[in-house]
Amino acid sequence: MTLQKNAGAVRRFAKALRFASWLQNLPNRLTPPPFRLMQLGSAFWQSRVLYVAARLDIASRLGDETLSAEELAITVSADADAVYRLLRMLAAMGIFEEASPRRFRNNRISEFLCTDHPQSVRAMILMHNSDAMGRPWYEQLEHGVRGGGVPFEQAHGEELFAYMDSHPDFDALFSEAMETVEALTGDSFATDFDWAQFDRVIDVGGSRGGKAVTILKRHSHLSAMVFDRAQIIEGAEAYWQGKLDASLLERLKFEAGDVLEGIPAAGSAKDIYFLSAVLHGFGDDKAIRILTNLAAAIGQSGARAVLMEMVMPPLGADLSSASFDMQLFMGTRGRERTWSEWQRLLDRGGLRLEEEVGLRSFAKLLVLRRA
Numbered sequence: 239m240t241l242q243k244n245a246g247a248v249r250r251f252a253k254a255l256r257f258a259s260w261l262q263n264l265p266n267r268l269t270p271p272p273f274r275l276m277q278l279g280s281a282f283w284q285s286r287v288l289y290v291a292a293r294l295d296i297a298s299r300l301g302d303e304t305l306s307a308e309e310l311a312i313t314v315s316a317d318a319d320a321v322y323r324l325l326r327m328l329a330a331m332g333i334f335e336e337a338s339p340r341r342f343r344n345n346r347i348s349e350f351l352c353t354d355h356p357q358s359v360r361a362m363i364l365m366h367n368s369d370a371m372g373r374p375w376y377e378q379l380e381h382g383v384r385g386g387g388v389p390f391e392q393a394h395g396e397e398l399f400a401y402m403d404s405h406p407d408f409d410a411l412f413s414e415a416m417e418t419v420e421a422l423t424g425d426s427f428a429t430d431f432d433w434a435q436f437d438r439v440i441d442v443g444g445s446r447g448g449k450a451v452t453i454l455k456r457h458s459h460l461s462a463m464v465f466d467r468a469q470i471i472e473g474a475e476a477y478w479q480g481k482l483d484a485s486l487l488e489r490l491k492f493e494a495g496d497v498l499e500g501i502p503a504a505g506s507a508k509d510i511y512f513l514s515a516v517l518h519g520f521g522d523d524k525a526i527r528i529l530t531n532l533a534a535a536i537g538q539s540g541a542r543a544v545l546m547e548m549v550m551p552p553l554g555a556d557l558s559s560a561s562f563d564m565q566l567f568m569g570t571r572g573r574e575r576t577w578s579e580w581q582r583l584l585d586r587g588g589l590r591l592e593e594e595v596g597l598r599s600f601a602k603l604l605v606l607r608r609a
Contacts, residue, residue: 241432241605242595248430251598259556287327289367292360296325296334297344297351304343358418365415366565370394370401370408374568382567390569398519398569403469413470417448419515426598427514427546428452433460437508440465442501442532443516446474447490450512451482454489461489465502468494498524501531507540514546515601521571522583529587536608542592545604549594550576558600580604 242248266274291297294314299305305313307322314321322340328348329336335345344352351360365371374382374389382389391397402409433439433453439462441450447464454460464474471494478487493502497516504511511532517525532543548559555563563574575583584591588609595603 239435240595241435241593241603242430243432244426244430244598245596248426248596248598251426252596255556255600259558262557284327284331285367287324288331288333289363290324291328291333292351292363292367294321295351295353295360296321297348297360298353300334300342300344300348301352302344304337304341307340307342310342360418361411361414362418365411368408368411370405371569379568388569388571389567399467406469409469413445416445424599425452427601427603428456430597431544431595431603433457433510435508436460436510438462438505438510440502440504440509440511442466442497442511442513444512444514445470446477447492449514450490451478451486453512454486461491463491463493463502465493465495465497467496470494497528497531499531501528501535503535503537504539504541509539509541511535511541511543512546513543517545517572517583518547518566518574519570519572521573525572525583526586529583529589532606533588533608543589543606544595545606546597546601547580547604548574548601549580549604550574552576552578585609 265277269277294316296310296314299310299313307325308318310316310325311318311321325334325342326336328334329342332347333345333351334342334348337343349355350357351363352358353360371390374393378389378392381387381392388397390401394401396404402412427449434457437460439450439453439460441447441462441464443466444450444464445466447462450462450464454462464471466474471492474492478490482490495502501511513528513532517528520528536543548562550559550563559574566572566574573579581591584606589606590609591604592607593605595605597603
């Protein structure tokens with residue numbers, strides 16, 4: 239029996255995504271090549287003004303109001319003329335709106351920078367533009383391309399997760415950013431897959447459990463266990479206190495561990511492991527180790543696993559997927575993989591593909607059984 243739901247809506251979304259990719263390439267067709275190259279070469283100007291606006295939390299300060307640059311400058315302890323020029327550029331980019339001369343308000347894009355917005359991406363903007371993530375791009379990308387090393391490791395002297403372990407502020411920001419991924423991908427992982435066929439979700443690498451909570455809210459019979467690093471799990475349960483009903487909290491458990499060392503064992507065929515964008519952050523050797531641990535955890539229980547990952551086309555990748563892959567190149571030994579690359583990992587990890595479930599997202603769900 240298929241685990242796919244909303245198949246028609248998923249097909250329509252895929253067509254819309256292809257059309258959006260075509261539209262995204264229009265500037266390359268319509269803009270004179272030298273000017274287009276200059277636009278792209280200075281695109282970091284746009285990311286930096288966005289980052290500063292997020293750092294100052296201007297969107298939250300505006301809320302539902304229209305404020306002058308001078309009023310905003312007072313609330314964020316900044317220079318009024320500089321705030322005006324910053325917001326003027328952002329408004330020209332379509333982020334914020336200049337309602338009248340030197341007076342600004344949020345628009346349909348900037349409201350997603352508000353800290354209290356349920357789909358806020360502010361943490362993601364801050365994380366990607368932080369010194370920790372920015373330095374490798376600026377200082378070591380060419381070195382990484384020439385030599386094949388990891389720019390993040392070359393910039394900081396240690397790999398990403400070790401750096402997070404020794405920099406708790408960045409670790410917290412990274413975890414917060416990962417919790418906002420749903421704002422980018424939507425909740426189709428919860429609606430386009432038939433979770434009702436299972437009793438328990440084991441969310442491996444699930445951070446504070448945001449995705450598990452999304453699933454539990456839709457299926458009252460389900461329980462979930464979130465498995466992640468000890469630093470994350472320590473504060474996860476407290477994070478949800480007061481945010482969720484007691485009845486839902488009773489169905490949500492947490493366990494600390496290392497996916498490279500082992501994964502909690504399945505209890506029955508009604509368990510399903512959920513790994514959301516976990517394996518793409520690892521090189522092949524470690525990804526195979528995790529898959530081998532997953533196969534061992536499944537054992538003879540008959541449980542299944544589902545990977546939510548991007549599947550790259552062998553030719554003609556769109557800008558978004560290619561950009562995600564370069565971010566992985568910059569920070570890790572991982573990559574966005576083609577189907578043939580995924581198949582090689584699964585074969586070596588002792589798992590086989592049972593079904594590929596489409597989503598109204600750029601990712602897919604790969605349903606696995608033990609081989």
